[in-house]
Amino acid sequence: xxxxxxxxxxxxxxxxxxxxxxxxxxxxxxxxxxxxxxxxxxxxxxxxxxxxxxxxxxxxxxxxxxxxxxxxxxxxxxxxxxxxxxxxxxxxxxxxxxxxxxxxxxxxxxxxxxxxxxxxxxxxxxxxxxxxxxxxxxxxxxxxxxxxxxxxxxxxxxxxxxxxxxxxxxxxxxxxxxxxxxxxxxxxxxxxxxxxxxxxxxxxxxxxxxxxxxxxxxxxxxxxxxxxxxxxxxxxxxxxxxxxxxxxxxxxxxxxxxxxxxxxxxxxxxxxxxxxxxxxxxxxxxxxxxxxxxxxxxxxxxxxxxxxxxxxxxxxxxxxxxxxxxxxxxxxxxxxxxxxxxxxxxxxxxxxxxxxxxxxxxxxxxxxxxxxxxxxxxxxxxxxxxx
Amino acid sequence: xxxxxxxxxxxxxxxxxxxxxxxxxxxxxxxxxxxxxxxxxxxxxxxxxxxxxxxxxxxxxxxxxxxxxxxxxxxxxxxxxxxxxxxxxxxxxxxxxxxxxxxxxxxxxxxxxxxxxxxxxxxxxxxxxxxxxxxxxxxxxxxxxxxxxxx
Amino acid sequence: xxxxxxxxxxxxxxxxxxxxxxxxxxxxxxxxxxxxxxxxxxxxxxxxxxxxxxxxxxxxxxxxxxxxxxxxxxxxxxxxxxxxxxxxxxxxxxxxxxxxxxxxxxxxxxxxxxxxxxxxxxxxxxxxxxxxxxxxxxxxxxxxxxxxxxxxxxxxxxxxxxxxxxxxxxxxxxxxxxxxxxxxxxxxxxxxxxxxxxxxxxxxxxxxxxxxxxxxxxxxxxxxxxxxxxxxxxxx
Numbered sequence: 001x002x003x004x005x006x007x008x009x010x011x012x013x014x015x016x017x018x019x020x021x022x023x024x025x026x027x028x029x030x031x032x033x034x035x036x037x038x039x040x041x042x043x044x045x046x047x048x049x050x051x052x053x054x055x056x057x058x059x060x061x062x063x064x065x066x067x068x069x070x071x072x073x074x075x076x077x078x079x080x081x082x083x084x085x086x087x088x089x090x091x092x093x094x095x096x097x098x099x100x101x102x103x104x105x106x107x108x109x110x111x112x113x114x115x116x117x118x119x120x121x122x123x124x125x126x127x128x129x130x131x132x133x134x135x136x137x138x139x140x141x142x143x144x145x146x147x148x149x150x151x152x153x154x155x156x157x158x159x160x161x162x163x164x165x166x167x168x169x170x171x172x173x174x175x176x177x178x179x180x181x182x183x184x185x186x187x188x189x190x191x192x193x194x195x196x197x198x199x200x201x202x203x204x205x206x207x208x209x210x211x212x213x214x215x216x217x218x219x220x221x222x223x224x225x226x227x228x229x230x231x232x233x234x235x236x237x238x239x240x241x242x243x244x245x246x247x248x249x250x251x252x253x254x255x256x257x258x259x260x261x262x263x264x265x266x267x268x269x270x271x272x273x274x275x276x277x278x279x280x281x282x283x284x285x286x287x288x289x290x291x292x293x294x295x296x297x298x299x300x301x302x303x304x305x306x307x308x309x310x311x312x313x314x315x316x317x318x319x320x321x322x323x324x325x326x327x328x329x330x331x332x333x334x335x336x337x338x339x340x341x342x343x344x345x346x347x348x349x350x351x352x353x354x355x356x357x358x359x360x361x362x363x364x365x366x367x368x369x370x371x372x373x374x375x376x377x378x379x380x381x382x383x384x385x386x387x
Numbered sequence: 388x389x390x391x392x393x394x395x396x397x398x399x400x401x402x403x404x405x406x407x408x409x410x411x412x413x414x415x416x417x418x419x420x421x422x423x424x425x426x427x428x429x430x431x432x433x434x435x436x437x438x439x440x441x442x443x444x445x446x447x448x449x450x451x452x453x454x455x456x457x458x459x460x461x462x463x464x465x466x467x468x469x470x471x472x473x474x475x476x477x478x479x480x481x482x483x484x485x486x487x488x489x490x491x492x493x494x495x496x497x498x499x500x501x502x503x504x505x506x507x508x509x510x511x512x513x514x515x516x517x518x519x520x521x522x523x524x525x526x527x528x529x530x531x532x533x534x535x536x537x538x
Numbered sequence: 539x540x541x542x543x544x545x546x547x548x549x550x551x552x553x554x555x556x557x558x559x560x561x562x563x564x565x566x567x568x569x570x571x572x573x574x575x576x577x578x579x580x581x582x583x584x585x586x587x588x589x590x591x592x593x594x595x596x597x598x599x600x601x602x603x604x605x606x607x608x609x610x611x612x613x614x615x616x617x618x619x620x621x622x623x624x625x626x627x628x629x630x631x632x633x634x635x636x637x638x639x640x641x642x643x644x645x646x647x648x649x650x651x652x653x654x655x656x657x658x659x660x661x662x663x664x665x666x667x668x669x670x671x672x673x674x675x676x677x678x679x680x681x682x683x684x685x686x687x688x689x690x691x692x693x694x695x696x697x698x699x700x701x702x703x704x705x706x707x708x709x710x711x712x713x714x715x716x717x718x719x720x721x722x723x724x725x726x727x728x729x730x731x732x733x734x735x736x737x738x739x740x741x742x743x744x745x746x747x748x749x750x751x752x753x754x755x756x757x758x759x760x761x762x763x764x765x766x767x768x769x770x771x772x773x774x
Contacts, residue, residue, distance in 0.1 A: 002598060008606075008618035010645075010692025014599040017683035017696065077681015077701030084661040084680055087410045090423050095660035095684050107402075116391070144394045154389035185758050186654060186690035339692050340774050342618050415678070424665035428675035432667075435711035438591045439720050464726045468583060472590060496581045496627040497726060503607055503628070503640040504579045508727060 007343025016335045016347050019355040021075035023331045024363055026177045026199065027324055028068040033174040033200070034207010035061040036110070036166060041237070043163045052227045053234065055117070055380035056218065057211045062110050063371035069102060071363045074354055094180045097172075105173045109166040114378070115140075116159035120147050124384050136377070174203045181330060188263035189270070189334040194252045201245040206323035208238045213316035214371075216309065222381070228305055232298075235312050238319070239295040246288050249326075266341040274344065275333050278325045287322010291315040440473040442466045448480060455531045460510075469493075469530060494524045567734040568670045569708060570763035572745045573644055575770075577729035580605055580642035582624035584721035584730060589625065591709065591720035598622045600695045602706040603646035603721055608772055610639045616772050643766075643773050644730065646721065647672060647693040647706035648754065651761030655685040655694060655705075664703060670735070670763065671710055676702040690755050691762075708732065735763065 005014060039057035042050040073082045086103075089096035123145045126137035144151075175196040181187075182195025212234045219226045256264065271279055294315040298308055337344050350356040420426025445466040446453045456462055467473055471486035495514040504511055521527060529535055588603045589596065605624030609617045609632050619631065628642070649672045656664050656672060663679035666672050679702035686694040686703060697704040709719035713732070717723070722730045733742025742765075745751075751765040754773070766773075 008620070011599055011601045011604050011620055011623045012686075012692050012695040015695075017686050075682075077683070077696055077703075078679065081661075081678070081680045083413065084663075084678065086406075087413050088418060088423070088662050090659055090662045092657045093660045093684070095658065095682065098660070107399075112395070119391070142394050142398070144390055146390050151390060154391055158389070158391060180684075184654075184658070184688050186688055335687075339690055340618065342616070342774070418662070421668050422665055423662040425662070425675050425678055428663075428665070428673065428678065429667055431675065431677065432673045432707055432710045433714040435592075437712065437715070437717075438593075439587060439712075439723060441717045441723055461726075463728050465723050467587075467724055468726050472587075496583065497579055499627075499629075501580065501628065501630045502632075502634055502637050503609070503630075503642055505576065508577060509579050 004346040004348075005343060006346075007338070008340060009338035009343045009345050010340055013335075013338050014345050016332065016345070018331050018335060019075065019347070020328075020332075020349060020357075020360050021071040021355055021363070023324070023327045024071045024360060025068060026174070026203075026331075027206070027327045028064050028071070028363075028367065029174050029177060030199065030203030030323065030327075031207050031210050032061045032065045032068065032105075033170040034204040034209075035064070035211050036170045036207070037204050038208050038211050038234070038237070040163050040167050040170075043160065044167065047233065049229050049233045052230045053211055053215050055378075055383070056215055056375075057207075058110070058114055058117070059374045059378065059380070060211060060214060060371060061207075062114060063374055064367045065102075065106055065110060066370055067363070067367040069098075070366070071360075072098075074359075074363075094176055094183055097176045101169075101173050101176060105166075105169050109162060109169050113159055113162045113166060115142070116155045116162065118378055118383075119144065119155055120152055121378070121383050123147050171200060175200050181334070186339060187334050188261075189267060189337070190330065192252055192256075194248060195330075198245070198248050198252060201241065201248055202323050202326050205238065205241045205245050206320055208234060208241060209316040209319040209323075212238060212312055213320065216313055216316075218375070224381075226309065228308075231312060232308070235295055235298060235308075238315075239292070239299060242288060242292055242295065242319070246292065249288075263341055266337050270333060270337050270344070274336050274346070275329055279329050279333075282325035283322050283329055286318050287325060288319075291319050291322070437474060438472050439467055440477045444477045445470075445473070452531050459531060460533045461530060489525045489530070490523050566669055566736075568736045569649065569713070569732060570670070570735040570742050570765065571646070571649065571708070572731045572733070572742050572751070572765050572767065573646075574729045574731075574745075574749070574767040575641055575643060576768040577727040578605070578642045578644055579727055579729075580607060580624065580628045581726060582627045583724045583726065584644060585623045586625045587720040587724040588706070591712075592707070594704070595698055597698070600698070600704070602693075602704070603644065606643045606645060606773075608639075608641055608643060608770070609637060610772055611636050612638045639770070641770065643769070644721075645691065645693070646764065647708070648691055648760065648762035648764040649708060651763060652759060654688045654690065654758070654760055658684045658688045660684060667710070671708045671713075672705070673707055673710060674703050674705060676700055676704070679703050690758050690760065 002014070035057045038050070039054050039061070041047045042054045073079050076082060085096060086099040089099060119141060122137045122141045124147070126134055126141060126145075129137060178196030178199030181190040181199075182192055184190050212231065215231065215234070216226060256267070294311045297303065298311060303311070332347050335345075336347060351358055353359070415425045415427070417426030418424070421429070442465040449466075456464075469486075469488045471488065473485060476482070476485040491514050497509060498511055498514065500511045500513045518527070582605055585601065585604050588594065589601075592602060594600055594602055601623045604620055605628075606618055606620045607624075607628055609619075611617065611632065613636075617632065621628065624642075624644075632640070649666075649670060651666070651670065653666060653672050656666055659665075660682060661678060661680055663675045664673065664685050665675070676697075681696055681701045681703065683696055683703070686696060694703055694705045696702065709717075709721075712719055719732060722732060731741050731745060733740035733745075735742060737743065745767070746765060749767040751767050752769055753760075753762040753765060754769075755762075
């Protein structure tokens with residue numbers, strides 16, 4: 001380990017404290033926030049053309065939210081004590097918000113919104129299905145089996161209110177993660193006012209891209225025709241969000257380069273050295289520039305539907321990769337250089353172990369398994385009322 | 388009130404109530420005593436075991452050496468510098484259980500010629516070439532009276 | 539009890555923006571540390587004594603205190619090194635003729651009055667004691683490493699066996715018994731001292747009065763209570 005140190009580092013800095021699991025958590029909650037915002041575009045801002053993806057976006061958000069805390073708890077030194085964050089949260093710590101924001105978002109926003117949305121279907125399915133499924137649906141109705149027009153109107157109204165509350169809640173859910181990094185004055189790579197905003201916008205970008213890709217894949221699996229106006233609208237919003245995100249991240253870097261304060265010299269070496277491939281290659285080129293060109297071309301030129309679909313699929317996957325590396329560059333990059341500004345340590349991603357690549361792939365795979373289960377339990381295409 | 392809320396509100400109140408009850412049992416007793424932390428943690432930190440003695444412990448029995456050292460170059464040193472943590476010896480003074488460190492490498496830790504050491508602060512020599520016919524510095528330099536018996 | 543805790547954590551929220559520990563009003567000590575660079579000879583006995591006293595793991599990357607050597611070369615570059623934290627002492631690594639200036643800098647926890655590390659602990663497992671020492675409650679720490687990230691001076695680490703945060707405690711178990719911290723007991727030149735900032739007759743207050751002192755990274759407003767004398771501007 002010592003041989004990999006470049007220059008001088010404070011002796012305690014040789015091991016990175018936050019590894020790939022802490023890269024994964026903001027990535028997953030970002031997908032949640034982004035998918036939810038896309039859903040709320042349809043519900044609150046009445047962009048009806050997004051209708052086909054509304055339920056998919058909500059259920060995707062739920063699947064990823066359920067799985068998001070798992071890598072976080074796994075990375076703790078003492079995971080058995082994780083409950084302490086709920087019982088004695090320290091009012092001055094951004095991380096302490098996690099317990100309550102997470103619970104609030106899960107219970108009040110997502111679960112309630114999905115319940116209001118699906119309650120009528122749960123009632124109907126609990127009457128139609130047999131066996132275990134029947135019992136599950138009955139429980140999910142929470143005993144409220146009134147599906148008169150008056151009750152359904154209340155479902156609609158309450159669901160709308162929840163969605164409106166959900167938008168700032170989604171901002172808080174992911175914004176606080178950005179604040180966790182942005183408020184650390186000890187680390188000049190992290191400490192910037194823009195950090196929560198950048199995290200939020202890159203979250204929205206990744207969430208929109210995820211729903212877009214999932215919609216295309218699921219439609220392919222189900223062998224149904226993709227609603228092109230819907231897909232085109234998602235692509236348009238992805239394009240606008242990408243522009244915003246790119247502008248914000250560029251602003252952050254231009255400001256840093258211009259002010260060139262004490263930490264600039266070491267950060268310049270960091271960016272041009274250890275972070276070169278992950279920053280310029282993956283985050284910027286693959287994650288932003290190429291998608292911007294692809295999506296921009298669709299906005300400017302008339303392109304056939306078949307090619308548009310291919311572009312959407314490829315750019316969606318590129319964006320998802322790029323945003324992952326954006327989290328990587330923030331978390332890992334911020335720990336690679338010494339706070340003495342005199343040297344670097346290094347990070348090696350192992351294959352096995354709780355912080356290894358295999359475990360990481362498992363954590364990434366898990367939400368998709370949960371999503372598949374939720375789509376089996378609450379299929380959007382079998383809903384009785386089309387909305 | 389719509390029927391949905393009539394079902395949901397009690398459920399939420401029960402959930403929050405259960406949470407508060409569980410919390411009451413989980414929060415440690417002395418938490419919040421002096422601030423947002425467990426008050427007993429101060430006691431935990433204060434009651435860890437000692438490993439090093441202190442030079443006052445040594446002076447209790449070895450006042451003759453203490454007197455010699457007071458007027459010597461090594462006056463500012465604690466006995467523990469050359470004699471180690473020493474708690475075992477304080478516990479059982481009659482046994483032969485005290486370290487007595489010496490030798491070129493050990494004395495060189497302080498006295499080896501080094502540009503970062505101020506010559507105002509400390510005498511320095513090149514350990515490798517200084518009187519190579521002698522094995523150990525203490526053959527000529529009594530650590531408690533460094534210049535005695537020389538010149 | 540639960541009500542009191544809830545209320546105090548609500549009041550804590552108002553302390554969020556300026557997270558400052560309050561020095562006791564005339565009662566009880568308020569500990570600070572002084573390190574005199576002009577007296578440090580880089581013997582490294584302090585770093586070794588600390589590891590022995592506090593059972594710090596012996597691997598070369600867990601230190602509660604360590605010594606750095608700064609060598610400013612004649613071509614203007616600065617070389618910093620800390621071989622094994624300075625535990626085995628230092629050898630001269632650069633030839634005399636290339637050296638413009640060189641000196642040793644011992645480092646340890648600054649026991650900040652407005653410590654960024656205790657500010658960020660999500661559960662309240664690290665704190666500033668009423669007498670001004672930043673401590674860790676290893677029975678409560680969840681090992682999230684947020685405090686390690688927040689310390690600007692690199693003083694903290696996660697203990698490899700306990701999996702909780704660990705750091706210099708100013709040998710709290712020694713100073714509460716009226717003894718000196720291990721590093722200060724062992725320092726042969728008296729470069730390290732500690733004392734009560736509230737006591738105008740203490741060694742530390744006299745040291746502050748008689749010397750030109752400064753703290754590390756003052757622009758971060760950490761309220762550091764480790765006061766260096768003769769600390770050259772190259773040190774970060």
